[in-house]
Amino acid sequence: MRSSVYSPPAIALHWLTAALIVGAAGLGLYMVDLDFSPTKLKTYSWHKWVGVTIFLLTALRLAWRLVRPAPSPVPGSARWQRRVAAGMHAALYVLLFAIPLSGWLMSSALGVQVVYLGLVPLPDLVSKSEALGEQFKLLHWTLNCLLLASVAVHVLAALKHHFVDRDAVLSRMLPFLSQRS
Amino acid sequence: MTVFRNVIAAIALVAALPSALAQRVTAIDSARSEVRFSGKQMGVAAEGRFGKVAAQVDFDASKLTSSRARIDVDLNSVDVGSAEVNGEVKRKPWFNVTAFPSATFESTAMRSKGAGRYEADGKLTIKGQSRDVLVPFSVRQEGKDVVFEGAFSLLRLHFGVGDGPWKDTDTVANEVQVRFKLVGAAAK
Numbered sequence: 001m002r003s004s005v006y007s008p009p010a011i012a013l014h015w016l017t018a019a020l021i022v023g024a025a026g027l028g029l030y031m032v033d034l035d036f037s038p039t040k041l042k043t044y045s046w047h048k049w050v051g052v053t054i055f056l057l058t059a060l061r062l063a064w065r066l067v068r069p070a071p072s073p074v075p076g077s078a079r080w081q082r083r084v085a086a087g088m089h090a091a092l093y094v095l096l097f098a099i100p101l102s103g104w105l106m107s108s109a110l111g112v113q114v115v116y117l118g119l120v121p122l123p124d125l126v127s128k129s130e131a132l133g134e135q136f137k138l139l140h141w142t143l144n145c146l147l148l149a150s151v152a153v154h155v156l157a158a159l160k161h162h163f164v165d166r167d168a169v170l171s172r173m174l175p176f177l178s179q180r181s
Numbered sequence: 182m183t184v185f186r187n188v189i190a191a192i193a194l195v196a197a198l199p200s201a202l203a204q205r206v207t208a209i210d211s212a213r214s215e216v217r218f219s220g221k222q223m224g225v226a227a228e229g230r231f232g233k234v235a236a237q238v239d240f241d242a243s244k245l246t247s248s249r250a251r252i253d254v255d256l257n258s259v260d261v262g263s264a265e266v267n268g269e270v271k272r273k274p275w276f277n278v279t280a281f282p283s284a285t286f287e288s289t290a291m292r293s294k295g296a297g298r299y300e301a302d303g304k305l306t307i308k309g310q311s312r313d314v315l316v317p318f319s320v321r322q323e324g325k326d327v328v329f330e331g332a333f334s335l336l337r338l339h340f341g342v343g344d345g346p347w348k349d350t351d352t353v354a355n356e357v358q359v360r361f362k363l364v365g366a367a368a369k
Contacts, residue, residue: 036265037346037347038347041353112227113225115223115225118225119224121225
C-alpha cells in the first residue's frame with residue numbers, strides 16, 4: 001500500500017533539485033553576458049557541473065520512485081486534476097533530463113568538452129560544428145522557457161492546493177507545514 | 182629464395198636509411214607546415230593551431246654543427262575553434278598581436294639522439310620575452326618531402342601570455358604543449 005506522504009529521501013531530493021535549478025538558471029543568465037574572463041570560464045564550468053548533477057539526481061529520483069512509489073493523490077481530487085498533475089510531473093522529469101542533455105550537446109558541438117567537476121570528462125556527443133552548436137543553444141533556451149512555465153504552474157498548483165483547497169498536497173512535500181496546521 | 186630476397190630488401194633498406202636522413206634541407210613549405218598547441222581550462226582540454234608558419238632551415242644530418250633553424254609563427258593566424266575566442270586571444274592580455282605579431286624560435290645547437298631523432302637547443306621568443314628551450318624532434322622521409330616533427334612544453338606565464346586576471350592558473354593551466362610539423366623538400 002502506498003504511503004500518504006513522500007519519503008524523506010524523496011523530499012530531500014525534490015528540494016535539492018529545486019535549489020540546483022535556481023542555481024543553474026542564475027549562473028546561466030549571469031555567465032552569458034560576461035566579458036571573456038576567468039570568471040566567465042569558471043561560471044560556464046560550474047553551470048555545466050550543476051546541470052550534470054541535476055541530470056544524475058533526476059535519474060536517482062526516478063529510481064527511488066521504484067523503491068518507494070509517490071503517495072496516492074489526496075482524497076477528493078477530481079480525475080482530471082490527477083491526470084493533469086501526473087502529466088505535469090512527467091513533463092518536469094522529461095525536461096530535467098532534456099535540458100542538461102541539450103547543454104551537453106551544445107558544448108560538444110561548440111568544441112568545449114564537459115568535464116564533470118573538472119575530473120570526469122564526458123564523451124562528446126556530436127562532432128564540432130558551430131552551426132549545430134547554435135541550434136542546440138536555441139533548443140537549450142527553448143526547453144528552459146518550457147521549464148520556467150512548467151515550474152510556474154507546478155508552484156501555483158501547490159499554493160492553490162494549500163491555500164484554497166486546504167489539502168495536504170503541499171505539506172506532504174514540505175512536512176513542517178503539516179505540523180503547523 | 183624468399184629468405185634471400187628478404188635479406189636483400191633489408192640491406193637495401195638499411196642502406197637507404199642514412200642516405201635519406203643525410204639529405205640537406207634548406208627550404209620549408211609554409212603551406213603544409215603548422216604549429217599546434219594544447220592546454221587546459223577548468224580541466225577541459227583546449228586545442229589551437231597557427232596556420233601561418235615561416236621557417237628558414239638549413240638542416241643536414243651529417244653536419245649538425247652547421248645546421249640551424251629559425252621558425253616564425255604568425256600569431257594572427259591563431260585558431261582555437263571559435264571566432265569569438267580567436268579575437269580574444271589576439272588582444273593585449275594574451276598574444277598582443279599588434280605589438281608582437283609573431284613568435285620566434287631560433288636554434289643555437291642541434292644533436293642527434295639516434296634513429297632519426299634529434300634535439301635542438303634554442304631561444305623561444307613570445308611577446309618580446311626570450312627563454313632557452315630544448316626541442317626534441319624527429320626527421321623522416323615521406324616521398325620527396327622531409328618531415329620534421331616535434332613537441333615540447335612551455336609555461337605561458339614565462340612569456341606573459343595571459344596577463345592580469347588570466348594569471349590565475351587554476352582557470353587556465355600554465356603548462357602548454359606545443360607540437361609542430363614542418364615539411365621540407367630535400368635540397369638537390
